[in-house]
Amino acid sequence: MSGAEEAGGGGPAAGPAGSVPAGVGAGPGAAAGPAAAALGEAAGPGLPDEAGLAGARQLQEAAGDPDAPPKKRLRAAEAAEAAAAAAAAGSGKLEERLYSVLCCTVCLDLPKASVYQCTNGHLMCAGCFIHLLADARLKEEQATCPNCRCEISKSLCCRNLAVEKAVSELPSECGFCLRQFPRSILERHQKEECQDRVTQCKYKRIGCPWHGPFHELTVHEAACAHPTKTGNELMEILDEMDQSHRKEMQLYNSIFSLLSFEKIGYTDH
Numbered sequence: 001m002s003g004a005e006e007a008g009g010g011g012p013a014a015g016p017a018g019s020v021p022a023g024v025g026a027g028p029g030a031a032a033g034p035a036a037a038a039l040g041e042a043a044g045p046g047l048p049d050e051a052g053l054a055g056a057r058q059l060q061e062a063a064g065d066p067d068a069p070p071k072k073r074l075r076a077a078e079a080a081e082a083a084a085a086a087a088a089a090g091s092g093k094l095e096e097r098l099y100s101v102l103c104c105t106v107c108l109d110l111p112k113a114s115v116y117q118c119t120n121g122h123l124m125c126a127g128c129f130i131h132l133l134a135d136a137r138l139k140e141e142q143a144t145c146p147n148c149r150c151e152i153s154k155s156l157c158c159r160n161l162a163v164e165k166a167v168s169e170l171p172s173e174c175g176f177c178l179r180q181f182p183r184s185i186l187e188r189h190q191k192e193e194c195q196d197r198v199t200q201c202k203y204k205r206i207g208c209p210w211h212g213p214f215h216e217l218t219v220h221e222a223a224c225a226h227p228t229k230t231g232n233e234l235m236e237i238l239d240e241m242d243q244s245h246r247k248e249m250q251l252y253n254s255i256f257s258l259l260s261f262e263k264i265g266y267t268d269h
Helices: 003-008 032-043 050-063 070-087 089-102 126-138 161-169 183-193 214-223 231-258
Strands: 115-117 123-125 171-173 180-182 198-200 211-213
Touching (some): 115 126, 115 161, 123 126, 161 183, 211 214
Antiparallel strands (some): 115 123, 171 180
């Protein structure tokens, strides 16, 4: 036995130069990587962590550094946008899940008013609920839930106020300015507050056909030519409007007469 083997006491031979055995000389950071990964997996997908947000902030600072090269600033800006989107992706996923949970089981859309539920808890918006009752009455049958086939009626079903409150707080996009608002105030915003909502000229009644965003209304009305038209010109415009109104009334009366028969036949496919 050589002297080196005697000095080693017959223990295992040392590994390659520069290698460190597992568990020897490892600092606190050695186990931090797996532990952090495990914590990240336990936290679940879709939850923005502080590390991701901090990284996004650092990338934004790098993108705004005037001493950095232009290409580096551009890459940092793109990376910052991607990191911020990834950090905020959790809330979007939660909203999507809530949309699928709170939607009407008949039309698969979020209820806009009252929400009813059958005895087994299946949700129906007010429009679909009334339609099911009316359709069953027309067929002289008992209305049933389209999911579980239990009987439904105004006395058997009740409103779900918790779902109504939850739906009213979900964000929804304005169709004009594309901003996000809670559904409870979206209608008021679109009708009264949105500066991009479509509006008409106040001289519409004398033939002005203009319609456009609300923030352009004042400029248009100041330059509108209809208030300066002569009486004969206004009479011609009003005659055209009367003819159009008469055509609409004829169409309305024809449709109303078709729907006024004592008994309407239907085909159930």
